[in-house]
Amino acid sequence: MKDILKNIPDKREDKNTTSLKFKKDLISYLGDDYKDKVCLEIGTSRGYSTKILSHLFKKVITCENNIDTINFAKNVNKDRNNIEFLHKDVYNTAWDFEGVDVVFIDCNHEISYVLSDIRNAINLCEKNDDILIIFDDYGLDNPWEGVKEAIATYDDDDRFEIVREIGEPKGSDCNPRALLRDVEGVICKFKSKVEYKNLVFIMDIQLDGDGRYSSNRSSHYKYSIGSWKKWCEKNNSELFVLNDLVLPNEEMGICWQRYYLFDILASNDVKYDQVLMVDADTIVHPDCPNFFDMSNGKYVGVHNEGSYDWIFRSLEHYSKYIFGGKTIEWWKYINGGFQIVNHNHKKFFENVVNFYWTYNKNLIELQNTFHTGTDQTPLNYLIHLNNVNLKLLPYEFNMCDLNRKEILTEDMLFTKVGWVYQFNSIPNQVDHNITNHYLEKTYKHFYGELK
């Protein structure tokens, strides 16, 4: 161990590295057990930890976005020949690594970035295998939520556990900026032996009146649910249909209540990997590709192609009356009827719900004044303002406003040119008769009579 730590500074000498105790604990934990394994380091920094890792692993792949830092680290490690240095933005490029056994994370410590790191690390874990994920700065006392809070979001996930605390203890002065609020680092293990399935979540709730979930509209949602059931069977996913309101509709509109998703699933003891929240006025094509495989662990939506008069008015109203004049990139504006989320977005959904309770009076007034939507536009602002890493799928995965595209016709042309059909924004409807007609007709076109 002495040889490995030769010329390696302590955190007290160089605040950009880990403490010597952290490194010693790491060496002690890993020992010689990983000499034939591969470590992926996220955030090379000055390369001191990289050097330690290169003694413990057969190979180290280390990623860093700052080229000057990489050059510094290369110099520190000039006597090592088992390190692959990558100039890579780990938050905007795919983690297309293979054969990784351990991931060492010491990069951006803001919670959303850490959650992204964890998700990407987990995705590297082969089926029926384990992966070690090592975190620095677990106890760092930042004014924002960081590593500790990110790991805490996995408290109820049986597959994820902290197996060892490492480094300086809580209260240590190793960081010159502030005392540690908890132990410096942790080693976690993710076990993929327990398979959590992807989930399709649909709300099918009967309400009185003329709204989205009024009984005359929801009468045909059974066809939507039927199609999603078939899709789930084919794609090793599960369907969860919510039939009860979380809160009275008068307190919180039904569209907003879907952001209680993670609480709903927890209270029903449902385990999941990713979740698609999809509206019940959709039908899915039986051969629709598995969109869960396309998410890269990100928040997924589909740009709302439709009436931009409505979208721009909505954006302008919410900007002016709720979001203090802020704007968003409108070409990334998504439809709320198709959203894929995962564990990493729990915190974001909490923010959405909190936002609602903070601004509900203004929101309702705005809805009733301008009629430019309920949750959808605020959701888009919040995605933007919370820096949620959003991935857009092509229009074919949520084909709204089909009439505008000239394909919502009795020849069923829409069924030949896409995967998920949302029968909304249809003009000249009476009691949702056209939506209902196409829900039923499209289901029968693909699947026959509903049983």
Place this chain on the structure above:
Amino acid sequence: MKNKKNVVWWPAVKNSDHNDKFGNFEYFQYSRNTWEYWCKKNDVLFVPFEVPIEKDLFRYRINWQKVIFAFDELKRMNINYDQIALVDSSFMIRWDAPNFFNMTDRRFTAWRDTDNMRWIYESIQGYKGIFNEFKLDMSKYVNSGFIVFNEEHKDIFTSFKDFYIDNIDEFILLQDKKVKRGNDQTPLNYWLQINQVDINLDLPIAFKLTHLPRKDMINHNWQDGDDKTPFFIKYGYNFSFNGISKDQRNTAMKQTWDMIKGNYK
């Protein structure tokens, strides 16, 4: 090679046979005004294509010529080009639109076309036979009115030209009699996909705002405030006056120019 410049290749040939249909092509000037300004501002060479290479505009529609002769003509004009943006003269670019040449990663760059999906589907089906029943991926179907490419794509354009000339009679039959769903655009899509050209589809749709009425983008915020600026001007970078009756194009582009010309000084 030094002193290479990005180029805007702007086809604007007046076909006297269609003067009535297009109102003497007066709209060219409004498009030109915006592109000349934008090019100067962004140190880009504006290259109008106003004299056809082939005089027979029935066999060689301008829509075909703008694509298949682009490289030949730039060479003939001795232009030292870097990237080339082919942009139809029905487009007007906003005065402050970002320089898209810096956003292409030097890949073939285009924008999806999903406006009238029935037209696109029928066009794809109609041209399938001439391309040996190739299964075209409609989710990658692009609009040919605004595309960006470079020297690396020269071979694709050359082979596309050869293919057109070798099959010119059949293409004319398809476009005028059998399919009647466009001319160069769908064949170009086939050619790009058959030849597995890497296409960058990631630039914002604000750079290719087509079918403005279909998208309800002509409107302004009629519910709140005094701002009467149409949405396409407010939120678009590059807007096309297609998807409207061709005899209305002059009027629509003139009205737009009158509204925004103060920004181009």
